[in-house]
Amino acid sequence: MNLELFIWVEAICTLAIFSFLFRENPVYRLFEHIFLGLTIGFVLMKTWLEVLKPKWWDRLIYCIEVGDPHFWIWIIAFILGMMWYFQLSRRWYWISRIAIGISLGVGAGMEFKNQFMLIMPQITASFKPILVRNTQGMLQFSFNNFFMVFTIVAVLSYFFFSFEFKYKGMQLLPRAGRLLLMISFGAFFGNTVMTRFAVFIDRIQFLIQQWLHIGGG
Amino acid sequence: MEHANWAIRFLIFLLCASILIRIWQARKGKKLFIRRLPGLDAIDEAIGRATELGKPILFSLGLGGLNPTTFASMSVLRYVTTTAAKYGLRVIVPIFRPEVYPVVEDLMREAYTVAGRPDLFSPDDIRFFSDQQSTWASAVAGTMERERPAANFFFGEYGFESLIIAETGRHIGAIQIAATVSYYQIPFFILACDYTLMGEELYAASAYLSDNPVLRGSLVGQDLGKILITLLIVLGSIGATFATLKGIPNWILELLKY
Amino acid sequence: MRGFIIKLLTFLAGLFYFLEFILPAKIGRYNNPLTPYIQPVGEFLIVFWGFAIGVGALSLMVSHYRKIKLKRPGWAYSIVFFISMIAMMIAVYLNSTHPTPKARFMYELLFTHMYMPLGATIFSLLALFMASAAYRGMKIRTLEGAVMVLSAIIVMLGQVPIGLWLTHRLPAKAQLPRISAWILNVANTAAYRAVIFGIAVGAIAMAIRVWLSLEKEMEVK
Amino acid sequence: MRLLAKLQEIPYRVVYLLVLVAIVLPFVIELKLPVFVSNETLMAYNTIEQLPDTQIVIFVSSWDAGIKGELWPQTEALMRHLMQRGIKFAIMSQIAQGASFAEEIAERVAKLYNKKYGVDWCNWGFLTGDAAMIQALAKNIPKTVQKDFRGTPLTDIPMMQGIEDISDVSLIIDIDYGPRPEWISFVHGPYGTPIIFGCASIVSSTLFPYIDSGQLAGLLVGVRGATEYESLLGYRGMGHKLIIPQSLAHLLIVILVLLGNIGYLAARKLQ
Numbered sequence: 001m002n003l004e005l006f007i008w009v010e011a012i013c014t015l016a017i018f019s020f021l022f023r024e025n026p027v028y029r030l031f032e033h034i035f036l037g038l039t040i041g042f043v044l045m046k047t048w049l050e051v052l053k054p055k056w057w058d059r060l061i062y063c064i065e066v067g068d069p070h071f072w073i074w075i076i077a078f079i080l081g082m083m084w085y086f087q088l089s090r091r092w093y094w095i096s097r098i099a100i101g102i103s104l105g106v107g108a109g110m111e112f113k114n115q116f117m118l119i120m121p122q123i124t125a126s127f128k129p130i131l132v133r134n135t136q137g138m139l140q141f142s143f144n145n146f147f148m149v150f151t152i153v154a155v156l157s158y159f160f161f162s163f164e165f166k167y168k169g170m171q172l173l174p175r176a177g178r179l180l181l182m183i184s185f186g187a188f189f190g191n192t193v194m195t196r197f198a199v200f201i202d203r204i205q206f207l208i209q210q211w212l213h214i215g216g217g
Numbered sequence: 218m219e220h221a222n223w224a225i226r227f228l229i230f231l232l233c234a235s236i237l238i239r240i241w242q243a244r245k246g247k248k249l250f251i252r253r254l255p256g257l258d259a260i261d262e263a264i265g266r267a268t269e270l271g272k273p274i275l276f277s278l279g280l281g282g283l284n285p286t287t288f289a290s291m292s293v294l295r296y297v298t299t300t301a302a303k304y305g306l307r308v309i310v311p312i313f314r315p316e317v318y319p320v321v322e323d324l325m326r327e328a329y330t331v332a333g334r335p336d337l338f339s340p341d342d343i344r345f346f347s348d349q350q351s352t353w354a355s356a357v358a359g360t361m362e363r364e365r366p367a368a369n370f371f372f373g374e375y376g377f378e379s380l381i382i383a384e385t386g387r388h389i390g391a392i393q394i395a396a397t398v399s400y401y402q403i404p405f406f407i408l409a410c411d412y413t414l415m416g417e418e419l420y421a422a423s424a425y426l427s428d429n430p431v432l433r434g435s436l437v438g439q440d441l442g443k444i445l446i447t448l449l450i451v452l453g454s455i456g457a458t459f460a461t462l463k464g465i466p467n468w469i470l471e472l473l474k475y
Numbered sequence: 476m477r478g479f480i481i482k483l484l485t486f487l488a489g490l491f492y493f494l495e496f497i498l499p500a501k502i503g504r505y506n507n508p509l510t511p512y513i514q515p516v517g518e519f520l521i522v523f524w525g526f527a528i529g530v531g532a533l534s535l536m537v538s539h540y541r542k543i544k545l546k547r548p549g550w551a552y553s554i555v556f557f558i559s560m561i562a563m564m565i566a567v568y569l570n571s572t573h574p575t576p577k578a579r580f581m582y583e584l585l586f587t588h589m590y591m592p593l594g595a596t597i598f599s600l601l602a603l604f605m606a607s608a609a610y611r612g613m614k615i616r617t618l619e620g621a622v623m624v625l626s627a628i629i630v631m632l633g634q635v636p637i638g639l640w641l642t643h644r645l646p647a648k649a650q651l652p653r654i655s656a657w658i659l660n661v662a663n664t665a666a667y668r669a670v671i672f673g674i675a676v677g678a679i680a681m682a683i684r685v686w687l688s689l690e691k692e693m694e695v696k
Numbered sequence: 697m698r699l700l701a702k703l704q705e706i707p708y709r710v711v712y713l714l715v716l717v718a719i720v721l722p723f724v725i726e727l728k729l730p731v732f733v734s735n736e737t738l739m740a741y742n743t744i745e746q747l748p749d750t751q752i753v754i755f756v757s758s759w760d761a762g763i764k765g766e767l768w769p770q771t772e773a774l775m776r777h778l779m780q781r782g783i784k785f786a787i788m789s790q791i792a793q794g795a796s797f798a799e800e801i802a803e804r805v806a807k808l809y810n811k812k813y814g815v816d817w818c819n820w821g822f823l824t825g826d827a828a829m830i831q832a833l834a835k836n837i838p839k840t841v842q843k844d845f846r847g848t849p850l851t852d853i854p855m856m857q858g859i860e861d862i863s864d865v866s867l868i869i870d871i872d873y874g875p876r877p878e879w880i881s882f883v884h885g886p887y888g889t890p891i892i893f894g895c896a897s898i899v900s901s902t903l904f905p906y907i908d909s910g911q912l913a914g915l916l917v918g919v920r921g922a923t924e925y926e927s928l929l930g931y932r933g934m935g936h937k938l939i940i941p942q943s944l945a946h947l948l949i950v951i952l953v954l955l956g957n958i959g960y961l962a963a964r965k966l967q
Contacts, residue, residue: 050822198763201719201945205937
């Protein structure tokens with residue numbers, strides 16, 4: 001009984017959104033707003049239940065109950081946390097800049113570790129022997145390595161901005177870089193199709209199999 | 218490796234010093250050289266085309282809030298508006314984030330005034346549609362269909378809507394220039410636009426067209442970092458080649474581990 | 476004054492993580508003095524950023540409330556927004572604190588059978604947009620375009636079993652999934668790695684500018 | 697020639713219809729296609745095969761409805777493998793919606809292998825704070841997480857006894873639309889803990905450089921990765937169901953692109 005109801009509700013939701021394909025219409029907008037409301041409600045409640053309540057409220061109460069002097073840390077966290085909300089006021093906007101400033105500062109300070117931990121292994125992994133001997137498939141191996149090193153250098157040269165290459169031959173390097181980047185962007189495009197279709201197929205599958213009961217499965 | 222080693226400390230020092238010195242030089246008024254990108258010619262061509270046809274220009278700032286990318290796009294907007302205003306053209310700016318609106322309004326008023334055409338400024342040309350991506354995209358597409366701009370500029374950060382708006386722009390036959398740091402969207406812009414500035418080129422274009430010393434100095438300073446990485450890779454690969462051929466250790470690799 | 480305090484706080488906040496990384500694990504006989512604070516500071520930041528999640532929600536609520544108050548076109552939709560938001564909050568709350576069958580039913584209905592399909596369907600529309608955009612847009616007009624389209628076609632076919640099925644009679648090296656793997660693992664890896672280097676250097680530069688509050692536009696008056 | 701030029705003027709509604717047909721077809725007619733197992737998937741499989749059962753795995757699941765079609769089968773396949781091998785894991789999410797989806801899958805899979813909540817797996821729920829949280833988590837798990845998503849203190853959960861910091865974690869799995877490189881820089885970099893990413897196909901191109909450098913111990917790419925993983929585990933799940941319509945959809949797009957180009961060339965010749 002419940003299941004049948006659920007499937008119908010789900011089907012109506014799905015079809016209402018699909019109606020956008022013909023044109024924007026009131027039914028679509030209605031369900032768009034329902035979705036927006038559901039999302040906001042869900043995120044707010046989950047943030048309270050799983051982040052703020054266990055990690056802030058319960059601890060604050062606990063600290064006050066046992067007389068732990070650390071309770072002021074959680075009071076400060078609350079005051080700083082409230083500063084975010086001044087973003088919505090034109091007059092008091094500057095107060096929110098304190099919260100934003102701290103947040104940006106933390107992000108900036110961490111960026112050094114973040115980027116260097118990411119790229120140091122990338123740099124050392126790019127030290128490829130461009131001539132390999134005495135291994136199987138050495139021609140292919142050497143070619144791949146040479147190709148990779150060349151590509152990295154060419155693409156990097158495309159992003160040099162403070163000088164121009166003087167010699168005609170060198171000018172070809174950034175051009176080659178842009179062309180080689182296109183292979184990568186082709187791969188981006190090719191990979192996009194799967195993501196876009198995955199959900200669409202899932203929806204169609206639901207409509208056909210669970211709602212209309214067509215086909216096996 | 219929980220903390221930085223000497224190689225990393227050295228690289229951080231070099232990079233920071235190079236960027237800060239360049240910014241300082243630029244602030245002192247030193248004219249730092251930035252290469253003229255091919256994309257910049259495309260921007261001028263697009264404005265020229267709009268002038269020939271006497272049609273408006275559309276300049277979208279993308280999804281970003283008030284962050285450095287949006288500010289960089291805004292200096293390009295200032296250049297485009299000032300140039301277009303001299304020829305008596307309107308510039309339409311669709312806005313995604315409400316907080317961007319007042320900043321753009323001030324910028325546009327100033328730009329029209331600088332160009333000597335304060336009469337052309339109309340707040341109605343700066344349009345806040347929605348901060349829902351799909352709604353915004355269809356509103357921008359709708360605007361293109363109605364206003365028929367001769368040139369479209371897509372600068373800033375984009376999501377899936379790039380596909381919808383760039384396609385519509387191509388359909389109405391506008392010259393289109395895109396510049397985005399959102400790498401996933403670059404293929405769609407390449408397909409639908411006449412020229413696409415990729416990633417960092419957005420900042421380079423902005424630094425070239427404006428005289429923001431911080432941006433210019435930082436960009437020139439960054440080049441040292443990139444040159445250093447390039448050199449390391451070339452030397453490291455040569456080292457690795459000798460290491461496999463002759464069996465001697467790759468000292469560049471050892472150096473980075475120090 | 477305000478501007479100075481904000482700049483100072485930004486700088487100090489960044490200094491902690493910067494020094495923690497730069498200083499070695501052992502300085503002479505002493506351990507890195509900042510490392511023990513990584514965990515408590517992290518706990519604090521989790522709460523601090525937890526509060527930030529409400530900002531976007533509140534601004535949406537304010538704009539919908541204004542719409543209703545001023546009876547702007549489409550204000551009825553705003554009422555729907557509030558009803559569904561409150562319903563979802565109740566369902567999530569009851570389901571996790573008093574999981575009675577009724578609460579479970581409400582949660583299942585709103586989360587599994589409304590929220591999930593709506594989100595999935597909105598996203599799925601892109602499949603159709605993308606199909607028609609690929610058809611209309613992927614024209615080979617330039618050399619760049621040709622390279623991109625060719626690489627895209629190989630990767631598209633290599634991604635799915637049909638690529639293997641189409642070429643399974645060819646020698647192993649010429650099979651589509653293998654060519655596609657070469658594009659992804661060699662050509663794309665190298666090109667995107669260079670992009671990563673560019674992004675990293677850019678990110679460090681941006682971090683310096685933000686940390687030292689050098690961005691003119693971001694200044695507080 | 698004029699007829700060929702028409703090929704680039706197929707109206708968009710016809711394109712939509714063709715797409716629909718391509719997707720519906722496999723539900724009516726059964727098709728079977730061979731699966732090619734790629735290197736990055738095999739790496740992920742081997743990594744999990746070799747895990748010790750003395751440590752736990754952190755299973756980050758930060759996806760929601762919009763991307764369920766790709767990441768659901770991945771999450772299911774990986775959880776099956778972990779439970780099949782009897783490795784304990786803890787779910788967490790960096791977005792509010794994520795933990796609920798992972799919970800639903802874990803419950804289903806747990807029934808298959810007779811696994812119990814709290815003993816074989818648990819759910820830490822939603823954790824904000826990105827990079828700061830990741831660093832704090834590596835230093836001290838119970839203090840950073842505090843309670844599981846049902847409000848039980850971590851100290852009361854049997855499988856979490858004796859779990860202190862990152863040295864008690866053998867692997868981190870991050871399933872996300874775009875998995876966060878912060879896991880690499882703040883966990884793999886400093887402590888060397890292996891990391892497996894599961895991503896939406898669209899962002900996979902940006903992650904391949906980390907495979908080559910050894911910073912990732914494996915990568916699942918969209919439905920393809922899930923299907924390959926399923927075939928390695930020897931079952932036909934949601935991935936196998938979705939990959940066939942995917943195949944036809946991809947083929948259709950390629951054909952459409954070719955038709956569009958033929959039409960374009962013909963139209964150019966006409967001018």
